[in-house]
Amino acid sequence: MARVYLSLGSNLEPREHLVAAIEALRERFGEITVSPAYRSASVGFAGAEFVNLAVGLDTELTPQALNDWLHALEDRHGRRRDVPRYSDRTLDIDIVFYDALVIDGPGHLQIPRNELQHAFVLRPIADIAPDFRHPVSGSSMAELWAAFPQQLEPLQVESLAD
Structure with a gap:
């Protein structure tokens, strides 16, 4: 079994899509760890604010098989995959870490994800896995978050409850 950390985000009906995605992940993978959710500005385009969170889970799936399963969940x-890469999204799920693997391809499968340089990915993972060490830098998620210039990308805690 591999320990995996995912980043989930949405800026189109985020409560609906993120809650449903968490339920689907629990149904498929059993016990999961879910971070608090955070609201932040969209990055890379002018769009509605996003709500992001992280999930930790254990899986027997290979990175490619997991990525395919997550794409099917997004679908x-x-x-929509017929729009620019940086655009509004109902659901966006990325594998940020898969144990200590470092993968670049095929396609957009990149582990660890470059988006870890953004608060909306780093903070939720640091919340649920502060001692997890980046497989390239060796820094813990807590250390990376402590060094992050938080004023540049402000986050606001967001409740997913109705």
Whole structure:
């Protein structure tokens, strides 16, 4: 079994899509760890604010098989792939870490994810896995978050409850 950390985000009906995605992940993978959710400005385009969170889970799936399963989950939630890469999204799920593997391809499969340089990915993972060490830098998630210039990318805690 591999320990995996995912980043989930949405800026189109985020409560609906993120809650449903968490339920689907629990149904498929069993016990999961879920971070607090955070609201932040969109990055890379002018769009509605995003709500992001992180999930930790254990899986027997290979990185590619897990990525395919996550893409199917995104697609079930209306994720469009015929629009620019940086655009509004119903659901966006990325594998940020898969144990200590470092992978670059095929396609957009990149582990660890470059988006870890953003608060909306780093902070939720630091919340649930502060001692997890980046497989390249060796820094813990807590150390990376402590060194992050938080004023540049402000986050606001967001409740997913109705």
